[in-house]
Amino acid sequence: MEDDAGRPLQPEADWPFFDADFSMSAQMLAQVQALTPHAAAQLWTRHVSAQPAETHPMQLRDGHRLQPTVSGPDWLAEFDAVSSEHPAQSGRVAAFLASHFHAAGAAPVLFMVSRERAYALTPAALAACWPCLLAISDESPLLYQPVTGKFVWCRPHGALAGGEDKLQSV
Template identity: 80%
Template sequence: MSIVGSLGGAAGRPLQPAPDWPFFDADFAVAAQTLAQVQALTPDAAAQLWTRHVSAHPDETHPMQLRAGHRLQATVSGPDWLAEFDAVSSEHPAQDGCVARFLSSYFHAVVAAPVFFMASRTRVYALTPAALAACWPCLLAISDEGPLLYQPATGKFVYFSPQGALAGGEEGLQPV
């Protein structure tokens, strides 16, 4: 099953132990059926998605480089992901915490629509909303420098700040 079917047949690849190591790390304890709901995008497909949904400006290659006043402005605050990230283990699974509950409730509207973790213009992962609850620590182990979650089907997004703040919004809504 391709999560990124709308981007073309060669847009995604299955996870691999070397480049995608956190998904296979025992500390994160991600089940095989959950891993099947995650794909890495090729750099070209990632760039296409970024250009279409985040920014066409060539100097905006990372979420932290988006210009002031960018259309993706946060309107909702979430829990502190950093404190919870440090506590994740096989005894304290990621899907049992406040961050997973926030993400699940935020991206629940279109359960089948993928959520994209955008570390940069060329490093993107596609996940089902169900997999996101279990895999968010893996994603932040790959990049915790201001990555973006985005669900094109709903226009919803979430930013992870490097200091632990979690904030989200929807395209078209103005910050309060």
């Protein structure tokens, strides 16, 4: 990614990362990069869709190449239970994300809210920060790891589903 592709996390725009309920350490926050709208759009076009009408994961056409093949745990049930006694990284959602994106080690995972809004984070940060990301948007955001072509949909009402980009696996 280019140096100007990211911007620092901002308390207002990226509020969950600064919310005491999520208690993210400075070390963890350093592993999260908010992308500029331009950088997010470039990544969306390259990895998700070049179609102008497909600007959000819920707008992707039927039969899109990113079709889930694996079901994951219910993120909503765990989201409501996350606390200092039950950290996000100790649950089934974090375990599913870690196992799904494990092949590339520290290769970044993109959290794509839309064509213009995305975050890049390490898999370790993803395991700890997934509640922050879903507080930003729980309207079918897409997690995508360009190096592996693996993705996870975070569907409304808690359903997690994953798979592998059909273009990457050819």
